[in-house]
Amino acid sequence: MKMLIFACKWCGLIGADSAGKKRIQLPADFRVIPVECAALVEPDAVIRAFASGIAGVAVLGCHLGGCRFNHANHAAVKRLELLKTLLDATGIGGNRLLISFGTAHEDHQYAEVVKTFFEELRSLPSADLWM
């Protein structure tokens, strides 16, 4: 079950770092792409990820109102929610895109987000569905 995480440097990546320091054991099937802000996650990058056979994409950003770039992540969350409905329409399913803002700043929160998303992905058909 392949999973890709776009982690904002000021939230998700800090959570990832402290989860590592706490040695919380996680499944190895995910890769993290660090971004400066969740706003940098282009919708077509998410689609490209699904197109290359990745089963789930998570975008971890700062909580709304806590963005380092004024209200940059407000626009990002709107854009990604819209993308979710488009994914529903294509049959891939919006639940394969996890938008999680302000929930992964600490070690256990980050581990929890990764684990629960893995569980959700396991309950869904594999990416061969659309490949």
Add this chain to the structure above:
Amino acid sequence: MSGIAVFLCRCFGEINRVIDLDSLQKKLEQDHSVVFFDVVESICLADDIKEAASRIRKSGAEKIVIGGCSHLARGTVVIDGLVREGMKRSAIRLVDLREACAWIHADDPANAVQKAWDLIRMEIAALYHRRESDNVTISVCPEVMIVGAGPAGLSAARTLGRLGFKVHLLERGSNPGGMLNLISHVYPSDEKAQEKIKLYVHEVEKNPLIHFYPKAKIKSITGFTGDFKVQVSSAAGEEMFRVGAVILASGARVWLPHGLYRYGKLKNVITQMEVERQFLKGPLTITSAVFIQCVGARNNERPYCATMCCPSSLKNAVRIRDENPDARVFILHRDIMTPGSTLEAYYRNALAKGVQFIRFEETNSPEMLGDERVEGVDVYDVINGIKIKLDTDLVVLSTPLVPNDDNVKLAGMLGLQLDRYGFFSEIYPLHPLETRVDGVFICGSARWPVSSDHAMMQGEGAAVKAAALLGRETVSALSLSRIPGEKFGHASVNAETCTGCGNCVAVCPFDACRLQKMGRKSISRVNKFRCKACGNCVSVCPNGTVQLPEHDYRAVGAMIKRAFGEESAL
């Protein structure tokens, strides 16, 4: 093609224990884009960095991938060290093999090795496609505009005038002094407010570098740090000037409690400001007074403490007792907020002078008695649990400061952010006088209700912050700090493919994107000084015209392709 050097760090066995780095080394031999690679015991110590730099120089590689710990651990130290050795910051990428791989997958070494290899190849691909933003340098205009000539603005003007910068001091009214003109004495020093302004006004008027604009209105502000263009209409007529920095000291206004405690309907129910006005006229001799605190503050609508109402009530209560020692003075409060050594002493002084304090609850607030004019107050004393009837012929309501109505307009012109109440928001945390627009500083009650002496303190602080910018001859777009951390790039527009749809203009949180006429079509232009590289414009651009060179779409695409072991060429 420029070569890539790869350093893998064993971290004294921490990474090695889980990930078999020697097998990765063998795989790296087959990668043609890598001209140099090595596995080292550690890379973050000073000697290691020096040695690595000399080996990279010898190998002729221009880009460097370092597999070791995360940015937050020792990664930044390694990058900073290599930059000091003369490497380009944009040409160094870190792969987090320790926190994000070895430590969290210790029970699954086979998959951990695969993951480490994928992560290294992802970064090699990203580095291959990464480009560098072009830098722009402008000269700084050594002048400053200060909006508002209250205590904060006056002290900022005085400081900057003393430092030798030309100051444009704008004031909405006709006299300098701001809210100090409306009150009789200031706490905690009990000086006359007029005397306090005079000290500053005297120096501001004497200094030829400080230009005062009474009855000023800002028509427009354009530009960016180091080079703002301002259009102002004032009593002297319309004027345009250039400034390098802007200090906002526009203050706040007093909220009027219409509809609360029958204010406006009963005579002798007045606000704190009206008491000040009576003290300005002369001594106020009355036999009894009741002060009610937290009127319209610390409730659901305004859940903040305005900080200056408790000390003001203490000050006026003591004055009434001083003028008529037989006067019965009560302060009805929800909590007395007097932080710091001087204000606590102020509270103790009021207690000693015979001011009486009664605590009430928000849900059970005092009631006014009387038909035409107030005759008494019914209050439920929380501490003693009894209802008390106070006979009085004056009720003073302490109301908070609320933001000025034109804050919205000013914030719109400068691209600033307001907080949920409408005050200008600072950069939280640790940068209390700076805003997210470089070159714009805030002080005084424009950022939060403060007392006059704190406003003066903040004014001086903002002035010094501005002086640090104005004192520089030039400023370059990439040297601006992007708080927190360092700015790593800015968006660039391909003028040939831009269709002028305006998506980026709508979404930019810093007002950096603007549409500009270019021949027959309009195209988007990015102001490199305002841009903070958040990437919103990149994400909404329909045809990939706007790009962040440091975060190129090809780099992201290559990273996604290589994320799960797929052997794809660069």
